[in-house]
Amino acid sequence: MELVRLSMLGGLLGLDGTAVGQFMISRPLVAGWLAGWLAGVPELGATIGAILELYLLVSFPTGGARFPEGSTAAVVAVAVATPFGGPGAVALAVAMGLVWGQVGGWSVTVQRRVNGRLVQRLLEMGSSSGGLIRLHLVTILIDFLRGAVITSVGIGVGRFALGLVEAGWPLSKEFSVGALYIGAAVSLGILLHDLGGVRRRRVLFAAGLALGIVGARFL
Amino acid sequence: MRAGMLFRSLLIQGAWNYGTMLGPGFALTLLPVLRRVHAEDPAALASSIERHAEHFNAHPYLASVALGAVARMESDGADNETVRRFKTALRGPLGGLGDTLVWATWLPLVAVGALVLYWFGVPGWVATLTFVVVYNVGHLGLRAWGLRLGLEAGRDVGTRLTEADLGGWARRLQHLLVLGLGVLSGTILGAPDGLGSFGPVVAGLAVVGFVAGLVGGHRAWRPAAAVMVVVIALIGAWGILS
Numbered sequence: 001m002e003l004v005r006l007s008m009l010g011g012l013l014g015l016d017g018t019a020v021g022q023f024m025i026s027r028p029l030v031a032g033w034l035a036g037w038l039a040g041v042p043e044l045g046a047t048i049g050a051i052l053e054l055y056l057l058v059s060f061p062t063g064g065a066r067f068p069e070g071s072t073a074a075v076v077a078v079a080v081a082t083p084f085g086g087p088g089a090v091a092l093a094v095a096m097g098l099v100w101g102q103v104g105g106w107s108v109t110v111q112r113r114v115n116g117r118l119v120q121r122l123l124e125m126g127s128s129s130g131g132l133i134r135l136h137l138v139t140i141l142i143d144f145l146r147g148a149v150i151t152s153v154g155i156g157v158g159r160f161a162l163g164l165v166e167a168g169w170p171l172s173k174e175f176s177v178g179a180l181y182i183g184a185a186v187s188l189g190i191l192l193h194d195l196g197g198v199r200r201r202r203v204l205f206a207a208g209l210a211l212g213i214v215g216a217r218f219l
Numbered sequence: 220m221r222a223g224m225l226f227r228s229l230l231i232q233g234a235w236n237y238g239t240m241l242g243p244g245f246a247l248t249l250l251p252v253l254r255r256v257h258a259e260d261p262a263a264l265a266s267s268i269e270r271h272a273e274h275f276n277a278h279p280y281l282a283s284v285a286l287g288a289v290a291r292m293e294s295d296g297a298d299n300e301t302v303r304r305f306k307t308a309l310r311g312p313l314g315g316l317g318d319t320l321v322w323a324t325w326l327p328l329v330a331v332g333a334l335v336l337y338w339f340g341v342p343g344w345v346a347t348l349t350f351v352v353v354y355n356v357g358h359l360g361l362r363a364w365g366l367r368l369g370l371e372a373g374r375d376v377g378t379r380l381t382e383a384d385l386g387g388w389a390r391r392l393q394h395l396l397v398l399g400l401g402v403l404s405g406t407i408l409g410a411p412d413g414l415g416s417f418g419p420v421v422a423g424l425a426v427v428g429f430v431a432g433l434v435g436g437h438r439a440w441r442p443a444a445a446v447m448v449v450v451i452a453l454i455g456a457w458g459i460l461s
Contacts, residue, residue, distance in 0.1 A: 036343075053333075135243060192433055205398070213408060
């Protein structure tokens with residue numbers, strides 16, 4: 001039952017990524033918390049969602065670009081980590097989420113090609129308002145099923161893989177999560193690169209850095 | 220009519236594809252207007268649906284500007300070729316402005332803000348809810364504003380869009396984003412259980428990663444993520460073998 005609920009969530013959040021609304025509830029931060037809430041571990045969900053959000057801060061659903069699907073990554077990662085309480089569970093689940101986010105991104109590309117064929121068929125058959133509405137209902141339904149299937153397969157594969165390696169994880173939980181920030185730091189650097197680098201707004205960045213360090217120490 | 224169009228515009232990417240991109244969603248959103256304009260002529264309705272389902276691309280939120288303007292032009296009886304040329308002229312600026320303002324600025328700004336809250340110890344649900352509410356105030360506000368602007372200005376929407384100075388808004392918000400990025404980096408580095416607490420090696424590696432991203436830009440993302448996944452897999456394998 002839990003698998004069904006999480007797969008449905010993966011389907012719904014997959015829709016938010018492109019096809020319906022783009023309210024950004026498909027961002028890893030939100031998707032992670034929602035998946036955690038559904039699985040009864042909201043704080044674990046928030047932790048995994050926040051780490052994945054750091055990694056995917058520079059991944060946006062722009063036009064025809066192929067991007068890792070953050071919602072699939074987060075829901076799969078949270079669902080995979082939930083049954084395992086060992087020190088490596090979060091790190092392994094985040095890694096699984098990053099891999100499965102790429103699979104989700106690839107499935108979005110396939111979905112868009114299928115949409116293209118359906119649109120072509122509509123145009124060949126002669127457009128009508130009923131046909132246009134049916135086209136959208138069909139493409140949205142396919143997108144929902146795509147998200148749900150990709151999520152459920154990811155959860156199955158991830159839980160199997162974690163079952164093999166999690167018990168022998170040699171590092172502490174704190175160190176394992178801390179090490180994940182090394183990769184996340186790359187995303188922060190890329191975001192600053194996109195904004196023109198440090199040189200352009202170095203005073204602002206330095207002021208923020210100092211504020212963050214002081215705030216984290218004393219608040 | 221306006222509320223109906225706004226609601227339908229949420230589905231503007233419902234049939235997104237590499238050929239016609241937003242085209243089918245554009246036609247779907249415009250459908251109430253087209254039905255009213257061509258109420259007496261089903262053949263003209265079918266033809267107008269086909270024209271609007273052709274290739275169109277823009278940022279999905281700012282497409283509402285084009286939707287409003289085209290709805291006004293169709294209601295005023297503008298000829299097909301004028302409407303087609305108008306859409307072609309508008310799609311580039313709406314795409315560029317939207318990508319800069321929303322994807323490259325507003326989304327990361329609100330996400331960074333929510334992450335700062337989270338790393339400052341605010342409960343996960345509060346950080347998440349803050350992100351969703353603040354982001355969507357901007358998101359839905361932009362869609363509604365764009366639709367109203369388009370409906371009011373019609374074919375003169377270009378001038379009104381220039382006056383709105385969305386590029387200037389993006390630049391101002393980017394100052395705030397850089398500050399937020401600094402705060403987030405400092406928080407992750409300085410928190411009691413943050414990067415600084417794992418010793419100089421881990422903190423140093425994170426600085427190397429940050430610089431790699433800063434220098435390499437988006438080219439650095441996939442290799443960095445792949446390295447993290449491989450390292451985690453190797454540690455897992457090492458744990459089993461030992």
